[in-house]
Amino acid sequence: MVAAGQSRRFLGPTHKLFAPIAGEPLIVRALEAVARWQLARTVLVINPAHRDFFERERSRLEALGVTALVDGGAERQDSVRAGLALMPADAEVVLVHDAARPLTSAHLIPPLVTAARESGAAILAVPVADTIKRVEKGMIRATVDRRELWQAQTPQAFRLEVLRNVMRTSGEDLVTDEALLCERAGIPVRVVPGEPRNLKVTTVEDLALAEALFILEQREGKRGS
DSSP states (O other): OEEOOOOTTOOSSSOGGGSEETTEEHHHHHHHHHHTTOOSOEEEEEOGGGHHHHHHTHHHHHHTTEEEEEEOOSSHHHHHHHHHTTSOTTOOEEEEOBTTOTTOOGGGHHHHHHHHHHHSEEEEEEEOOSOEEEEETTEEEEEEOGGGOEEEEEEEEEEHHHHHHHHHTOTTOOOSSHHHHHHHTTOOOEEEEOOTTSOOOOSHHHHHHHHHHHHHHHHHHHHHO
16 A cells, blocks of 8 residues: 655645544544455555654554555656555555555455456546547546546556566656556556445545545444345
């Protein structure tokens, strides 16, 4: 789980990872979700500036399945490499997940892992629902056919040797997700349908939506129990 970002676009009073969702920090809600995935090992990659918080919460993190903490780097690739360095050599499939996605359903994980095991790489994604316009200098230049457009999510899953190889050969190119490294290397990346609720908290408005969804699901769960 990558939790080393700067949260520059979140204009709230605190870093988004520590902003509350129904009384608990977003990072705790995200780890609660991951704990339900039943993974063999969970490495949390953190911003070194936040290490004091995570050290204070270490026992709680361990209860949520975190097996290791490691400092991330200046760029996403640096953080992912730091996490990969702590993966055991006999691991077959590794998941890379954004800590800012606190609502990822456990039932999405088995088909994602199976797809990665078979093809080498796989991502969760949802079809783009809105009409998409290509705009230049404030003017519409074209309407993009959305039938082939999907919005990528995390976790993204890879055979361990595949991800290590593409990370090793990526150089200094900056990417927003690891699937792009596989694309550039000619490795097929399978798409597994995700869910709109698996949103990434980037803004204060995203946080409010995530909290509303979380509370709604908690209430529905109680009614169904």
